[in-house]
């Protein structure tokens with residue numbers, strides 16, 4: 001297993017930020033991963049794990065070692081007349097796995113079409129879009145315990161999934177490397193979820209009243225392309241902040257002052273407010289500062305127009321956070337991992 005020294009990470013993060021890794025290992029096999037970890041440990045290097053690089057903001061060089069997890073694989077573990085359980089390698093590109101499922105007419109992840117990143121990173125933050133989260137189809141994953149070098153299986157319960165959350169972002173942060181993920185997909189009677197306003201609008205405009213999973217995927221791709229910039233053209237990491245949840249009583253207070261504030265009721269007298277709306281109301285949408293800014297079609301997406309730095313983006317994020325807190329009394333929390 002060969003490592004490279006002083007490697008530019010520009011091509012490995014979707015913000016397209018320049019940062020260097022002290023050493024860089026691209027692992028395609030479990031054995032390579034073990035070997036890399038042993039070397040890194042014996043050299044006493046600090047370790048950072050990279051998936052598709054679509055959810056990180058690099059504000060500095062990474063002094064120690066970076067492992068890019070590229071383990072491939074698609075394996076059917078179990079198949080009945082109704083469902084299929086497929087084990088995917090953590091290095092597989094997420095959207096290609098969605099396309100593979102669609103080619104086979106397997107349902108469950110079509111709403112998650114075109115999300116950048118890898119399979120291994122998907123459960124980390126319980127990726128979600130248009131009413132569906134990966135936890136809905138998740139069976140289990142295998143991860144390498146970095147301390148013990150043992151392979152461990154995590155069930156859905158072990159992962160403790162929440163909104164853009166899992167145990168791997170919280171109590172077990174930095175302790176595991178996910179190597180494969182098993183999903184249960186439907187072969188018949190797909191649960192077709194097009195309740196999300198934007199999807200039903202697209203389907204209606206196309207005269208589709210009994211959509212297939214392929215129709216839903218096409219609609220999602222169309223919506224994402226219209227709102228979210230392609231990292232190949234404009235550096236970005238999707239939504240930068242999470243949508244905040246506030247108490248219903250506070251929401252009602254805000255509604256009295258800002259009558260158009262959107263909100264989605266949650267259990268236990270909570271309301272989820274779209275961060276994009278809050279940011280737009282503070283005047284940030286479409287603005288540019290140096291070479292970074294806020295996307296013109298989606299205020300929740302921070303962008304690098306080219307040549308911007310991670311620190312410029314982070315300063316912009318802090319300014320946005322402050323203005324939202326000053327105007328609405330709501331704290332925004334990044335969804336993206338800050339390094």
Ligand code: EPU
Nearest residue numbers: 129130238239241242243262274276277280297298299300
């Ligand atoms: N809105 C604005 N201004 C904007 C954009 C949106 O006011 O510029 C308001 C509108 O009221 C709109 C609402 O925000 O109805 C929701 O907007 P949208 O449907 O675009 O979704 P979002 O809440 O901004 C979330 C996810 C996205 C996911 C979409 C669709 C988070 C943090 N983000 O965005 O996920 O694709 O819903 O389900 O939950 C990601 O995580 O990187 C990501 C892109």
